[in-house]
Amino acid sequence: VTTNFTIHNYSTWMRNFNGAPLPPALDVLKLELPVAARAGARGADMIGLGGWGYGGPSNYILAKLMWDAEAEVDTLFDEWVQLAYGPAAGPMRELILLIEDRFRDWKVRESPVYRGMMYEVNHELIDDVYRPAMADIERLYRAALAAAESKRQRQRIEMYGENLVMLHYNMRRAGMELPSPESSIFYRNEADYEQFLKDTEFSIAVYRDYDRRYLGPIWKGEWDGN
Numbered sequence: 001v002t003t004n005f006t007i008h009n010y011s012t013w014m015r016n017f018n019g020a021p022l023p024p025a026l027d028v029l030k031l032e033l034p035v036a037a038r039a040g041a042r043g044a045d046m047i048g049l050g051g052w053g054y055g056g057p058s059n060y061i062l063a064k065l066m067w068d069a070e071a072e073v074d075t076l077f078d079e080w081v082q083l084a085y086g087p088a089a090g091p092m093r094e095l096i097l098l099i100e101d102r103f104r105d106w107k108v109r110e111s112p113v114y115r116g117m118m119y120e121v122n123h124e125l126i127d128d129v130y131r132p133a134m135a136d137i138e139r140l141y142r143a144a145l146a147a148a149e150s151k152r153q154r155q156r157i158e159m160y161g162e163n164l165v166m167l168h169y170n171m172r173r174a175g176m177e178l179p180s181p182e183s184s185i186f187y188r189n190e191a192d193y194e195q196f197l198k199d200t201e202f203s204i205a206v207y208r209d210y211d212r213r214y215l216g217p218i219w220k221g222e223w224d225g226n
Contacts, residue, residue, distance in 0.1 A: 003040030007033070010047045012058050015223055016121040016207050017214035019166025020130055021054035023100035029061050030073045037069035053159035053205030056084060057096065084156050088147040092157065095140035102129045117222040123174060126218060130167065131176050137164065138184060159205035161186070166206060169193050174218045 011032055012025040033044055046062050049055025060080045064071050081089045081096070106129050110118060130137075141161060148154040168186035171178060181187055188196055197215070200206065206213065216226075 003042075005041055006043040006045060007036045007041050008045040010119065012062070013047045013049060014119050014121050016051070017209065017216070018121065018126070018170040018218045019163040019168075019206065020121045020126055021096075021099065021160060021163045021167070022049055022051070022058070022121070023054075023096060023103050024058035024061060024077060025103075026061075026073055026077060026100065027104065029058070029065065033062075033065040033069045049207075051163060051205060051207035053161075053163050053203075054096075056080060056156075084153070085144065085148065086153045087149050088144040088153055088157060091140045091143035091147060092160070095137060095144065095160075098133060098136060098140070099129070102133055115222065120219075120223050122223070123218045123220040126167070126171065126174075127176060131171060131178065134168070134171075134184075135179050138186065142185060159203070162200055162203060162205040165193075165196060170218050 009032065011028050012022075014022060016022055033046070036044065044066050046066070048059040048062055052059070057077055057080045061073055061076045064076050065073075078089075078093070081093045085092045106125060141157070141164065144157050145154065148157055164186045165188060168178070168181070168184060169188055172181055178184070197213075201213075
């Protein structure tokens with residue numbers, strides 16, 4: 001086996017058009033680049049997360065691992081959360097790890113036989129991972145907003161929240177049952193959501209597919225490109 005190789009992968013990326021904030025996938029980050037480096041890899045080209053509202057921790061850790069593949073992932077995660085959110089780091093850390101744990105449980109139950117939908121945040125995944133946790137997600141999000149002290153800390157939390165506004169709207173649009181949806185901080189009626197889309201048209205907080213945002217419904221099964 002040659003040591004004259006580089007690694008390229010999409011291991012923490014998923015097709016995610018409807019606002020679901022992806023977790024950083026800490027277990028994957030602890031495994032992939034460290035193992036590649038120990039095997040003699042000369043370099044790495046990793047696909048990060050385009051929605052910076054939630055992708056900051058994963059992108060930060062990936063960048064750090066490219067310089068030091070043996071860096072401590074949990075320490076880097078805590079470092080990023082503290083730098084980004086300050087006194088709101090506690091509830092934001094808990095929120096991110098809540099989704100991380102639920103996402104891991106979903107992946108553990110997944111068949112090892114490859115299918116394209118393994119890399120897609122589709123109806124089935126959202127209904128299992130996000131929908132049952134929305135009350136806790138909102139509770140922690142509200143706690144984080146209340147704890148933020150600076151304008152920038154609050155803006156970073158609200159960047160995360162932009163995704164949850166999209167997710168909440170698209171879940172309702174898909175007929176998913178949510179607790180007291182109209183009382184949620186993420187709720188927008190049709191007119192308000194239209195204005196939200198205009199206000200965030202060029203936001204880096206949410207995932208964009210090349211030069212545009214996908215505004216279609218949450219899809220079932222495998223993405224068909226439409």
